[in-house]
Amino acid sequence: MIEQDKVLACVDQSHFADHVTDYAAWAAKRMDAPLELLHTIDRHPEMGNGRDHSGAIGMNSQEILLTELTQEDEARSKAARETGRVFLNRLRERAASAGVTQLDVRQRHGNLQDTLTAQENRVRLFVLGRRGESAEVTQRDLGRHVEQVVRALHKPILTVTEGFTEPRRILIAFDGGIITRRGVEMVAASPLFKGLPVHVLMSGAASADSPKQLDWAVGVLRAAGFEVTPHLLPGDTERVIAQTVTDQAIDLLIMGAYAHSFWRSWLFGSKTTELLRSAKLPTLLLR
16 A cells, blocks of 8 residues: 555546546656545435435334434445445556556545545645536536645645646746745756746736746756746736736646635635636646
């Protein structure tokens, strides 16, 4: 069983799991890291078979009903495990056919956020679908777990969209802050993006320090051997990023995530959430 320095891909039983697996396999090969595919099964105590038990009275009726409900829960749990096993084996074969050699699958009951935080020290990169099983029956453009999971973790998280395109051009949304400065240093040191051209974009309100900060980022990346194109484009961050992605044919975006508290984001909105909803390309989130 793989226990450390791994790429951990979170998959659920939706067609989005194929795309998560493809990006996770790409990252694992680039980083020469083991890959684990993780499927969590939520327990739902409120689930039932729809039958009305309100009239279950009589001798030992409470014990009989409890036994019956326990057996039903065990049957559902067993069926979910078996379905998940078949599902994970298919994804294992998909990742193996993509060239991943260090590969493991794991299925757990429990809460996704708790499961991921418990493993974080053994993970180099998380891969998470921006949409999931709930999006199969709704029009939700951002999965209900995404913000909670991202806020709970501190390692880089690659959030992916529908479809897979091998990244060829990278854009770093750089604001000069400590999170994106660490992101620049991470890109410079990691094999994940080696050999790929990198664009570094500063947007938002104009600042006298912006050119100097941008020069620092470009210098760090060029010293590591990257081909770097800088962009200093004041204006609305979301619009500038979207336009640059289109103009430069960017395949993957790197940016800081959820720098403000949950309550501030709830009151005033979150730029991270807005960008994730509008961006149609995989995004590596830095915490």
